[in-house]
Amino acid sequence: MLEALSPQPADALLGLIKLYNADPRPEKIDLGVGVYRTATGATPVFKAIKGAEARLLETQQSKSYLGPEGDMGFVRALIPYVFGAGFDTARVDGMQAPGGTGAVRLAIEVARRAGVRRILMGTPSWPNHAQIVAASGLELVTFRHVTAEGTADLDALKAALADAGPGDAVLLHGCCHNPSGVDYTEAQWDEIAPLLAARAVLPLLDLAYQGLGAGMEADAYGLRTVLAAVPEALVAYSCDKNFGLYRDRVGAFYAVTGDADALARAMANGASIARASWSMPPDHGAAAVREVLADAALTREWLAELDDMRGRMRQVRDRLAAAQQIGPIAMAPLGIQNGLFSILPLTGEQILTLREAHGIYMAGSGRINIAGLTTDNIETFIDALRAVTA
Template sequence: MSELLAPTPLPLGNLIDQPADALLGLIALHRADPRPEKLDLGVGVFRDDMQATPVMRAVKAAEAHIASTQASKSYLGAEGDMLYAERLAEVVLGSAIDHERTAGVQTPGGTGALRLGAELLARAHPGATVWIGAPTWPNHAPIFGEAGLRTRSHRFYDIERSRIDFASMLDELDNARPGDVLLLHGCCHNPSGADFSTGEWQAIAALCEARGLIPFVDLAYQGLGDELAEDAAATRRIFEALPTAILAYSCDKNFGLYRDRVGALWIQSANAGVNALVRANMLTLARSLWSMPPDHGAAIVRTILEDEALRTDWETELAGMRARINGLRGALAAAHPRLAPIGDQRGMFAMLPIAPEAVAQLRDQHGIYMAGNGRINIAGLSARTVPVLVAALAPHF
């Protein structure tokens, strides 16, 4: 009888082994490299001229204010800090937001926003396919896939020619069906740095309208390419042109709040009635995913956006970060003809037109570390190291 009542072991041995995270492996290799002149162009964080990732002045000041005035650390609701979401929406969507048709919630980082949006799509339209341009951030497809959605990649960027292949993109999206989702980088494309032109954004909006596609914008680098309004212009255009649109947002980069995981999700619906359903389901899903989002980072952003002096200082420091990135882009573009397109691109990342074998040789022979597809973090460079990188690259062009 005791044998019949014995608990059945959990079948953990049925789990399938998972590939190691390539970026984490790159970090470990760089850390173990004893060469003093080694160069880390892999990790996607902003770095200053001293290769530090400092806490922004406005963030420090906001934290001090919060520490001296915060009366409680009681739970937030599933929607998080709604004043944070409202203030941030003004920065991101501006007058493009229709409050009667748009629901917004705080999320743990941009990744949390993407996953919440994916879960909502899986609940609303489980047969939808998410179309993702290649190349893209490596975590995009897994996020949607783990939510149970199908994903398909479409050609977006010609790596050899370092430019967008818009004709191929439109040709491949001809296979998309009504109700499918089109994932879009709002600005500062990761990993290519190549953004659509105004005309191409207009064509994308027209395509979504004609074929009944839902645009899902991932905006993670606002203000690090061009000024805040310029980097949000494409997203605003999408929200103004289409009845249904989704936006996942991250404050990790433009506020330097990487480890605090600060994001938001906004969903625009066709009418107020659908918006009420969307909001109810967003909150139910958020409750099951993380119950309530962490407060500290969102409180920092809200404090900065509500204080004129802090906001001005944040925008000033952000402009300095942007100028550093764009200055390094210009230096790379001027150093070699094959790197010229980098000067017209935007954001922290660029893709070098080199083969994986060359990436490995740069690491082994020169201590230059980058992702296997040739993606580099522009902010990992300095005026001193740009010539070093270009000299090492020259034999591979």
């Protein structure tokens, strides 16, 4: 029967990784893979995580199962960072998930079981968002996320919400939009929140990069503003980026309601979906995060490391923005964008030329990972952009 399976397209990013690895040029630049890199191109383990892992090595007494909910100490330790110190914890409950991807899948599957039939989503978006929606059998309704001027398109979101209502959910990036880097401003979030409440749509909030934009508190502004206005929402959270735990797959799924019975049902359905999907989430990374957040010294060290990461990416963005205009590309907007990613309006031919002639690797969409640029290669990158757009 397996011969009846349809061929599937190869993952373009994985193919790009192979091409980059096979390129012998020492000056090659990787702007494709979506991980943080230091000024020397490394993706190190956080010092705070190393400290937490050392403690786990000495104190962890068992590797037995924790259940489909995972490490609830980890889940609860994150709540004040995600929702704010004054949030009513009676409204929220959560469970561990394998990465932000697992958390998004849980959120969409719980929404489907709750009666959601359509997911509204701004585009471009993280490619896996659309794949997860499709796998869940829900209808995806898209609207434009970025204006021609490079700002978040609030009018497009308003238009999408005007046609939405019960049975609809809207998927919003909390901060550091992937792939555009274009976030809603605080003033825009202040408009979005009451619109969501008025239209009775279910907000699905994906917060995958908290701390990498403007800071832990500022990056949670949109999520917290929405939750203050709506009776219920689902949240997908990732620690893969802001704790550097990519391969350990550390995420959390949260449900927020105004009704204790509804909250219990949401979590029971989440546990049921998790049990049938991955049974139990991986423990090690979540346990390390729990250790970091339980110790004031490790927490301070982690936050300082985040500050350094954010500062480095801001320096890269400032240098790119200073280029002002490269051919038809307005570079200044990159300076006000956030997080790891931005999209450059390049043609497929230009992207291919950057790769073949200059050893610069980026996604076919023009998405670049800002953290792939360093003081050693950023001028080379700018010169190459000038060459291909001349």
